[in-house]
Amino acid sequence: MGFKLLSTDLVTQARRGQLQTRHGGIETPVFMPVGTQATVKATTPAELCEVGAQIILGNTYHLFLRPGLEVIREMGGLHRFMNWHAPILTDSGGFQVFSLSKLRRITEEGVHFNNHLDGSPCFLSPEIAMQIQTTLGSDIAMVFDECPPYPCEHEYASASLDRTLRWAERCRSWLEKQSADHRPLTFGIVQGAVYHDLRKRSACSLVDLDFDGYAVGGVSVGEPEEEMMRAIENSERFLPIQKPRYAMGLGTPPQIIEMVARGIDMFDCVLPTRLARNGTAFTARGTMNLKNNPYRADPRPIEEGCECSTCQQFTRAYIRHLIKAEEILGLRLVTIHNLYFYLRLMILIRTALEQGTFAQFREQFVANYIKHEPKSSEDES
């Protein structure tokens, strides 16, 4: 159990590693498809294996509300419940409490809120969040944190961060009392908004608590991309080399490559699945709105040369028709392609790292992607 750093890039800070969990190993850098409600939207576990997913993410907040812990416990944990037998990382619920629910009160003890499903009052604390994740059978659990909004005053960010650090300590203590065979790997979450001093304080304090890995939280909450990259840099530099680093909720393909170059090992993002449901596909030349009229009789696959099952079988014309007609098969096919694209990107990144060609790969991929990425004004549907 734990992380093994295999190599570090000579030009950038990119790393090639392996993370061992109870449900098997993960090659890093890794992308984790998001399975919010015990399913990566529109896909089966078998399809996730086919596109090359090594690990998926589950959302503590959503699963806690529905189907509820009792059901998942009775069904033998989240892996058995959803018939996914590779690793699962669970978030702590913190982010969703602050972004989805109607917040009532943050206290030292935890957070009181009304959930977004039926509005009923709920309470989450560091101990409860850890207990839920342990009950789910998570392979990698996240500490319970407050994710402040953007923009956020230094004063608030600082006070919030201190509480989040005390919460991290309580997560640590709770875990130490559990028997080793039920204990997930646990990651601390670096907060501190856009403030360098706070990011540093957060990272250093978490490192003192000695977690199995460290996430950068509170990014991609509405800030400009440069702020996001700076927050990553200002967190990463204080993290130990021999532990995995995870950028939560990110990002576009170029952003992922840029963050790999900044030493990040793990990613999760809803973009490939969410954009698929809107008919948008990822390609090496940027995104592609399949609703657009030029594709109406286009006999090519979404991306020529792509080996995903969608591109092996179906044309742009057919997928466009399905999306326009609001047929479920349309979003299924684009979801598969997009997940394959993201997971294949990670294979290319890992291969480039192994071959010592990551810097060139990064330059070429990002330039090609950005150059061809259509402006939204080009999208006509």
Added chain:
Amino acid sequence: MGFKLLSTDLVTQARRGQLQTRHGGIETPVFMPVGTQATVKATTPAELCEVGAQIILGNTYHLFLRPGLEVIREMGGLHRFMNWHAPILTDSGGFQVFSLSKLRRITEEGVHFNNHLDGSPCFLSPEIAMQIQTTLGSDIAMVFDECPPYPCEHEYASASLDRTLRWAERCRSWLEKQSADHRPLTFGIVQGAVYHDLRKRSACSLVDLDFDGYAVGGVSVGEPEEEMMRAIENSERFLPIQKPRYAMGLGTPPQIIEMVARGIDMFDCVLPTRLARNGTAFTARGTMNLKNNPYRADPRPIEEGCECSTCQQFTRAYIRHLIKAEEILGLRLVTIHNLYFYLRLMILIRTALEQGTFAQFREQFVANYIKHEPKSSEDES
């Protein structure tokens, strides 16, 4: 090309046959999943093969409107467009013109209507309907007919029927002018509402025109089940033994068995796919509303002993959760189970016919199904 009657049941009028089309043979009695918009809702062609589909149905009206004939022609026909290489039966568009669109005027020439998508004026005639189906590359085309509503006065039904017969003749003439290798098998449609004399006149006149098969139309349009069965009986008795008979748009599992017993060979119905999207599964003991509370932690598959990929992998508890959470995977899994259930039912029917045990099978299946079928009041979600 054409129908081969293999055997007839000694007790009932059930038949075991084979229908040869340009895209391969079909064992009858057969159930045809409905692929209205060039997709059987929520499924891939590979999944349709896996559940045992031999032939699917496409809707002329929908495909004519979207993506339009030009696109499908350019993409090499409906089979290539949707990547389904087994037989396809297309309806004539008649039923949809009368049920979905805003009807403007029925003339001797054809039907003027405003389509349901953008309200723009359209026109369908017997010749146009045949041309569309030929362009789609249909293996089995249906003649263009008027489907009168229920209830319907004898006078209207009679006049409508006469026009429908003249339209059938025009379909026949149009087809005779086409080269043999583009000509689909073509079925006449018996109309005549609930009136015996009209059903007889319709059936006999169509038989005189010598089609490749005969459908019973204008059933399941709101009439009681006994009326429906009588309409089937009063059509079937005038149809030639050596041609296939098709009951359009039907039915529940017991209805299908009852109609097989009345000499029907082919069926199509949206029930397995439509009910799946609402979380209702078919089992040998009737339908099952998976939203119901008792299934919340039920570790069993939808139907014990079922060999569909859903039942092999997922529990009632998980599927219930997915349906309640409105996750696409939920309706996908139930769709697969329901289609498998219908197609497996047809295998059981064919096997019983081959073994001379159809009468017993019918009695047992229908009794078991009806006895356990829950009343809708039992459904709590």
